[in-house]
Amino acid sequence: MSTVPHYIMSKDNPQIKRVRALLQSSRERREAGAFVVEGVRLVEEALAAGRVATLFVCPELLTAHARSRVFLDDLRDDGDYALTHVTPDVFAAVADTDSPQGVVAVCLMPEEAALGPTATLAVLLDGVQDPGNAGMILRAAAAANADGVIFGPGSVDPYNPKVLRGAMGAHFRTALLNLRSESAVRACAGLLPQRVMAAAQDGARYDSVDWTQPTLLIVGAEAHGASDLGVSLQTAAASVPLARGVESLNVAMAAGVLLFEAVRQRSPDAAH
């Protein structure tokens, strides 16, 4: 395909307004079933996953970046999405980052994701509100080969731009369950018989837990800890031992340490 892309020169263009609405409002995203990713790397992942509906490119900005040449060449050969060029001014209106790379994609949320009956490792974000932490946990879960990540009631919207940035493409690699009702979370959590709360203190030593069992890791809120829902679901609690006087780890860090303990125990050639 080598059709000439559509070219938008006004910030008041309805498509541009829609991108801004999708960036700013979780409600808009939910109603549209769509979200926005920015930057060469994330857009590449979205393209590879076949999830891009519309691609907005600002050629002037994109060519300033090292990886852009290959990227632009790739774009010529694909016709599965609408390709639109925009001016630097218009791009600034839809860019959410300080040093925009000149490419933004409107992506489609997947059909309702679910944990399959063969799932052996999943994470429940139980009221995690900080988008940086949620993104980092999602990234770690994808790296640890988790079967899914559940965003429960009170957690940040998984398609928040900061979550997307922190997760570095994990949205396109891991089943993401955006469940806003307790009953939906209960039904899903019930698929995994062992449900381990990440506890700042007073849990079992995390390496004494048998992570080779099918397991749901429950990660509570940064400040307030687990919700009533999380507590009612848990079958065990695990803590990372901390130096004296240290109250807690960052929740994303704690989740990562537990997830990779599961990876370690499950590895056929575990050294210890």
Add this chain to the structure above:
Amino acid sequence: MSTVPHYIMSKDNPQIKRVRALLQSSRERREAGAFVVEGVRLVEEALAAGRVATLFVCPELLTAHARSRVFLDDLRDDGDYALTHVTPDVFAAVADTDSPQGVVAVCLMPEEAALGPTATLAVLLDGVQDPGNAGMILRAAAAANADGVIFGPGSVDPYNPKVLRGAMGAHFRTALLNLRSESAVRACAGLLPQRVMAAAQDGARYDSVDWTQPTLLIVGAEAHGASDLGVSLQTAAASVPLARGVESLNVAMAAGVLLFEAVRQRSPDAAH
């Protein structure tokens, strides 16, 4: 002590200007040997460590916070620092956070910190520039009972306000070596015979490394990896196994997983 605190009502007060300079400039901090922490929790840690030189309190803002009553009571009994009250307007000029808690402290950097000859675990930040990542690594290192954290050339200033926020008081619990010359880093690193590079890929499996040996963990820059200095120091490289297609973990997450593997192996009652 119950003297009436000094009261500042103007943003142009030289003390207020100095706090702003310390917040904004690493050079000002270095020349003054001082830095600024904000919020009840961090200030409590600074007070406990005996590092506060001047405490700025805005009573109107502080009393809006739950922990403030106890905190204010404590303040009455201590005379080791200068206590100054400020108006909400003046406080806004020195607050670095979105929801200020009404307390800011100018703290003194410690005398030149060093790794002692009995050190068994330390971290070298080898060009880590993101303050959130640096703060999170510092917090994890303190929780993992590390003997020190070296900020090497090209790394963010450890007293940057965002590093302080992310580290959650670890600055007052861990020896912090702010070394800007390669020779100083070399001299310090030489105290630890095993120096393990955190490698995104191609290192030895991290759990096959013997972390019970005295070890320096080297953490490279987010985007560019290790520096020539870091590479010349390393005696081994360790990687966390990642799911297929995942390029890397967040550097702070990777550092945390490695640090707690050291804790796990060193624990007398390690379960596996």
